[in-house]
Every structure is written in C-alpha cells, then in structure tokens.
Amino acid sequence: AGIPHVHVALKETEQVTPEIVKKAIAENPDATHFSVVHCETTTGILNPVADLAPIVKGAGLTLIVDAMSSFGGIPIDIRGLGIDFLISSANKCIQGVPGFCFVIARRSELEKCKGVSRSLSLDIYDQWETMEKGGGKWRFTSPTHVVRAFFQALQELKAEGGVAARYARYRENHDTLVKGMREAGFRTLLADDIQSPIITSFLYPSADFDFADFYEKLKAEGFVIYPGKISEADTFRIGNIGDVFPADFRRLTDIVRTL
Numbered sequence: 001a002g003i004p005h006v007h008v009a010l011k012e013t014e015q016v017t018p019e020i021v022k023k024a025i026a027e028n029p030d031a032t033h034f035s036v037v038h039c040e041t042t043t044g045i046l047n048p049v050a051d052l053a054p055i056v057k058g059a060g061l062t063l064i065v066d067a068m069s070s071f072g073g074i075p076i077d078i079r080g081l082g083i084d085f086l087i088s089s090a091n092k093c094i095q096g097v098p099g100f101c102f103v104i105a106r107r108s109e110l111e112k113c114k115g116v117s118r119s120l121s122l123d124i125y126d127q128w129e130t131m132e133k134g135g136g137k138w139r140f141t142s143p144t145h146v147v148r149a150f151f152q153a154l155q156e157l158k159a160e161g162g163v164a165a166r167y168a169r170y171r172e173n174h175d176t177l178v179k180g181m182r183e184a185g186f187r188t189l190l191a192d193d194i195q196s197p198i199i200t201s202f203l204y205p206s207a208d209f210d211f212a213d214f215y216e217k218l219k220a221e222g223f224v225i226y227p228g229k230i231s232e233a234d235t236f237r238i239g240n241i242g243d244v245f246p247a248d249f250r251r252l253t254d255i256v257r258t259l
Helices: 018-027 049-058 107-111 124-133 144-160 163-183 211-220 246-258
Strands: 033-037 062-066 085-089 101-105 199-203 235-239
Touching (some): 018 049, 101 107, 101 124, 163 199
C-alpha cells in the first residue's frame, strides 16, 4: 500500500514483550502508529496486549490490535487499554462464517482516516460514512448470508454466557487436548506461558513421522487438522475453537493414541 513502516522482526516462536515494544518505539521516535497481533495462529502465541498497551499509549501512539483470532474468545478490555482500532472477523471466535471483517474504532481516530486510504476496498472511513448515512448499508454488494450468520453467532455467544464463558470452554478444550497429546508422546511447540487457547502447535514426534498419513487417518475419523507453517521446526496444528467441546478432544486424543 506504500505506507512507510518498520517491521519489528522476531523469531516465529517469540512472544512480543514490553521490552521489545519499548525498544522499537525508542528506535523510531517519528512513528505515529503501533500495530500488534493479539493471537498468532501460525504458532498459537498469545501476545500480552494488556502489558503492551500502556507502553504504546504512554508514547502517544495510535494503537492498532489485530484480534482476528481472539476477539469473542479471549476477554479484551478495549476501552480500558485505550485500543484505537481493533480488527476482527465474522468467523473465528465469533463462530460465524467467513465473509467480512469488522473494526471497532475510536471515533476521533476514525474521523482522521477520511481521504487517506490508498485502497478502495479497505477505505474504513468511506465504509463507515456510507453505513452511517445509508442505514447500515455496505458500499457495494452486501454479504447478506454472512451477516445473518453473524447475527445468529452473536446470539449463540450471548446464550453461552458471553466471552468469559467461551474463553473458559476454549481453555478447557486446549488443556484437554494438550494433556491427551502429551500422554500420547507429543510435545507442544510453545511453552505453556505464551500459548493461546485458540490453536495449538505440536512438534513431529520423530524424524520419520508421516504427517500426510496421520492427517488422513484422523480425517477418516472425522477430525481435520492443520499442517504447520513455521520454518524452524516440523509441526502440525490443532484448533480449539468453534462448536467443539472437551469431549471432542478426549475422543481425538484417544484416537491419536491408537495410530
């Protein structure tokens, strides 16, 4: 998009820490915005946004949080942390279907976006203005089925007990999965203290591990998992979110132990 930026490069298994943020801000005194991913689905890392936000806001920067894989499933105090823009999706932890993303924005910061977008489809101000003036209508063809599914998903989130209850279920899903996989001889890629409950990466148990065969056998039993996407280790990933429960993960790990 041609936006001047600095990429703070970390190892794929390294959490964003307050020290890293302080150093990045100090080295870039002319920066105006700071963007961070809350939950990294490539590995499952959960970055400590609650610890990072005060540093960013204390430096006078606009804070953008990518919560695509956490919002709705992990509690986030948007107002209390001073988050200016939080971006998420109709699916993921909301448990709707893919089709649109949404932004929760501080109005004063959103108003500064008028006329500055380098992209037609990603012009957040123009989309907001059109919805405000047009009774909620999209600028272009509305994803009506996705919106209806999103509404239903929000009703189900409320019925479950809200974000706190859903977070507790995801947490139990993750804990059940990790316990069973470790008993089956697998090791997690990440240390427990930086691991999110959203998706969990596991290391191949041996050099001759055949992921394709493992995948097909699990698929035949009704479980579809993800291949790994990092360069420094051979891994695969298992998601803990959606309309799934601890009993599902107990059954999964029971099957894994037989393979």
